[in-house]
Amino acid sequence: MIRSGGGGVITSFQLNEVLIAASRAPSPCNRQPWRFTTTGEAQFQVALDHERLLPVLDPYHREGHIAVGAFLETAVIAARGAGKTADLQYFPDGWYGQKELRDLPVARVTLDPGQVSRSDPLCTAISTRQSNMRAYNRRPLSDLHQTMLLDSCSAYQIPIALTQDLGLIQEVATLQARATEVMLEDPLRQEEFFSHFSGLSGRGIVPGGYGLAQCGYGTIHASMMSLVQLMRCYLLNKEDAAASLYSAMVFREMMSAAALGWVSTKGSSRIDQVLAGRAYAAVDLTAAACGVAIHPMTHILGDYPAMKGLSDSLAQLLGVTSGRTIQMLFRVGYARPVPKTERRNTGGSSQVRPVT
Numbered sequence: 001m002i003r004s005g006g007g008g009v010i011t012s013f014q015l016n017e018v019l020i021a022a023s024r025a026p027s028p029c030n031r032q033p034w035r036f037t038t039t040g041e042a043q044f045q046v047a048l049d050h051e052r053l054l055p056v057l058d059p060y061h062r063e064g065h066i067a068v069g070a071f072l073e074t075a076v077i078a079a080r081g082a083g084k085t086a087d088l089q090y091f092p093d094g095w096y097g098q099k100e101l102r103d104l105p106v107a108r109v110t111l112d113p114g115q116v117s118r119s120d121p122l123c124t125a126i127s128t129r130q131s132n133m134r135a136y137n138r139r140p141l142s143d144l145h146q147t148m149l150l151d152s153c154s155a156y157q158i159p160i161a162l163t164q165d166l167g168l169i170q171e172v173a174t175l176q177a178r179a180t181e182v183m184l185e186d187p188l189r190q191e192e193f194f195s196h197f198s199g200l201s202g203r204g205i206v207p208g209g210y211g212l213a214q215c216g217y218g219t220i221h222a223s224m225m226s227l228v229q230l231m232r233c234y235l236l237n238k239e240d241a242a243a244s245l246y247s248a249m250v251f252r253e254m255m256s257a258a259a260l261g262w263v264s265t266k267g268s269s270r271i272d273q274v275l276a277g278r279a280y281a282a283v284d285l286t287a288a289a290c291g292v293a294i295h296p297m298t299h300i301l302g303d304y305p306a307m308k309g310l311s312d313s314l315a316q317l318l319g320v321t322s323g324r325t326i327q328m329l330f331r332v333g334y335a336r337p338v339p340k341t342e343r344r345n346t347g348g349s350s351q352v353r354p355v356t
């Protein structure tokens with residue numbers, strides 16, 4: 001326990017609670033690619049866990065850094081919810097380039113033991129937040145919710161944009177469905193993707209992953225899909241049948257959105273990626289707080305040569321020009337919740353509980 005002049009304290013329990021809350025952050029394929037170590041009673045460091053990256057789908061670990069940014073933002077909000085401010089020092093032991101990976105902390109976070117009166121309403125959204133991958137109910141986004149989402153990450157000077165233009169959403173959905181096929185046409189990418197996605201490729205439930213349940217399919221519906229899949233497997237091989245079905249699902253999901261949103265940055269240095277992750281987490285928690293469903297759909301942003309043409313077309317369609325990088329693409333709308341994804345047990349003093 002450490003004590004400030006003002007009488008505030010931070011207990012190891014509180015620090016642990018902040019880390020547990022931060023682990024609720026979204027991450028690609030639910031990989032949770034963060035590794036944290038406590039470096040003092042009120043301090044911890046977060047680095048990328050090299051064992052939990054997606055080396056084929058995310059070859060430069062851009063999305064891995066976005067996930068760490070989301071972890072950091074969630075930690076800051078959780079700390080604020082407990083009446084503490086968090087001071088972040090980025091890359092405290094040195095920087096590394098946007099295409100390299102070094103075993104250095106991405107951030108050192110120090111919680112100020114002084115009690116601040118301001119709590120954060122987004123804190124309660126940490127336990128309810130989720131990426132809702134089911135088809136949405138097509139109700140247009142209310143003006144209030146649109147304003148709240150657009151304002152949610154103004155603190156980062158990272159703009160988010162939203163469109164409710166149905167024609168544009170259809171064009172992006174067509175590109176995204178094609179991007180999903182491109183992602184899955186390579187056996188290595190297909191293997192990496194389906195080894196974390198439950199229920200479509202005949203592998204059954206992937207422990208600690210996510211899948212058909214988060215797409216809103218209950219047991220009966222999922223079994224019917226498996227039957228259809230079995231029949232399709234007579235015509236196509238098993239993985240190709242799963243790829244074409246998944247691509248059709250992605251199109252349907254995007255077409256049901258009330259709006260599409262994206263987060264873009266001027267460059268794509270490591271700090272840009274981390275800040276984009278912080279900004280996305282702020283949007284995600286704001287959505288949860290106001291009852292809006294949200295779902296990242298980033299296959300089209302893959303940093304491998306086969307995806308370049310499609311991601312360039314996306315940038316043109318969305319008017320993201322002059323060298324800006326789209327870091328996150330997501331849809332929002334209204335929908336019933338889906339089962340939550342699990343969190344791994346990170347061991348040590350910070351036991352992260354699976355969420356049921």
Ligand SMILES: Cc1cc2nc3c(=O)[nH]c(=O)nc-3n(C[C@H](O)[C@H](O)[C@H](O)COP(=O)(O)O)c2cc1C
Pocket residue numbers: 024025026027028029030031063064066067070129130131132133209210295296297298299340341
């Ligand atoms: C950088 C990033 C990219 C993501 N891309 C996708 C995606 O393309 N498709 C998808 O269904 N979910 C995507 N997600 C959402 C994750 O699948 C989701 O966060 C993870 O399964 C954990 O579930 P939760 O967000 O409900 O806690 C992405 C998340 C992050 C942080």
